[in-house]
Amino acid sequence: MSPRVVATVDLGAIRHNLHQIRARAPRAKVMAAVKADAYGHGAVPVARTLVEAGVDALAVACMEEALVLRRAHIGGQIALLEGILSPEEAAMAVYEQLDVVLHDHWQIDLLHALGPTAQVRVWFKLDTGMHRLGFPVEDVPRLQRALTEHPRWQFAGWITHLACADDPDDPFTPQQLARFSEALQGVPGPRSIANSAGLLGWPQTHVDWVRPGLALYGASPITTLPAERLGLKPAMAVASRLIAVRCFNAGETLGYGRHYTCPERMPVGVVAIGYADGLPRAVSSRAEVAIDGQRLPLAGRVSMDMITIDLRSMPNARVGSTVQIWGPGLPAEHLAEAANTIVYELFCGLTQRVQFQHRNG
Structure with missing residues (x-):
């Protein structure tokens, strides 16, 4: 059986x-973000x-994601x-030997309730301006006291998250760095x-640990620094098939809402992919x-x-031809721009109907 839509992930x-x-942060350890099913690439x-390649730690959003990795016998820091x-x-975090990023005092209380013998590795997240999660920076002395009160806790470090680092000219990032440093x-x-x-736009942020996500998958979050200029390789290619080729006269319309009017007699191809596969209707x-x-418009x-x-520029296209949705020569950034969204959403939005193939493992 031939799949309708295939996402090929190049682990190489x-x-x-x-x-x-x-190479960009040679003195820093790397915590690789594999949350959201590795940004849709298969956690x-x-x-x-990444573990076989020697990454220092993995990062997930939540316990459910961590357990998927542990059940697959993936060890090391998560x-x-x-x-x-x-x-x-x-209790599960202690049992599974997970790193816990603490962002509020009620989470400290949850660990405290496990008793003085519980061993766990913790990070403290500080809110330097993202205003999503994190302790106020004024709480640092109180957090230090919490560590002294729990000598069996292993302290991993201090974390903050940048709100505007995708804009190399935004003055808010230096403000966040100053708050964190002070x-x-x-x-x-x-x-x-x-x-x-x-990591890509602000070398002064590299410090002891970096936490790459999108860059691992071959895309850049900074529009002025495209992935190819940074030496990154896109890891995912998505393709479907041409399932019909028809010819229509000038003035005839296509699809729901008669949204497109043929400007002349023209060949039209039908491709087996839609929003139920994760292709945004906005494109x-x-x-x-x-x-x-x-390239064909x-x-x-999108139904x-x-x-x-x-198909006017390729009138000889045949049923069964492979149709690239994104991949080499047709970056996902193009589709994201057309959908007025970001590549993160494209990667994470592919549905269970898409068949994934991993190669170069």
Whole structure:
């Protein structure tokens, strides 16, 4: 049986991107973000690849994601970026030897309730301006006291998260760095600041640990620094098939809402992909796909299962031809721009109907 839509993930590209990240921050340890199913690339195969490549730690959003990795026998440091949410998760974090990123005092209380013998590795997250999660920077002395009260806790370090690092000219990032530095002046412990945007655009954020996400998967969060200029290789390619080729006269319309009117007699292709596979409806008549490297514009609205494309520049296209949605020569950034979204959402938005293939493992 031939799949309708295939996402091919090149694990060799992820190893390459990790190498590029290490070259940019050679003195820093690397905590690789594999949350959200490794940004839609497949958490288990990606995590195995990164561990085999010598990454220092992995990061997930929540306990459910961490357990997927542990059940796949992936060892080493795994950090819970949102921390623990219940007494059960506190106990599980200790049992599974997970790093817990603490962002509020009630989470400290959850660990405290486990008793003085509980051994756990903790990070403290400081809010330097993202205003999402994190302790106020004024709480640093109180957090230091919590560590002295729990001598069996292993302290991993201090974390903050950047709000505007994807804009190299935004003055807010230096403000966040200053707040973080001032709050921790003279305070021991490793520091972690840089996400992918910080890693690529702000060398002063590299410090002791970097936490790349998107860059590992071969995309850049900074529009002025495209991935190819940074030496990154896209890890995912998505393709479907041409399932019909038809010809329509000038003035005839295509698809729901008669959204597209043929300007002349023209061949039209039907491709087996739609928003139920994760192709955003917002790209209707705005994006391009490719056959044999030839870019072809969408013509009409994206429907649940299909799109229609303008074949005037490739009138000899045949049913069964592979249609590239994104991949080499047609970066996901193009589709994201057409959808007025970001590549993160494209990667994470692919549905269970897409068949994944991992190669170069």
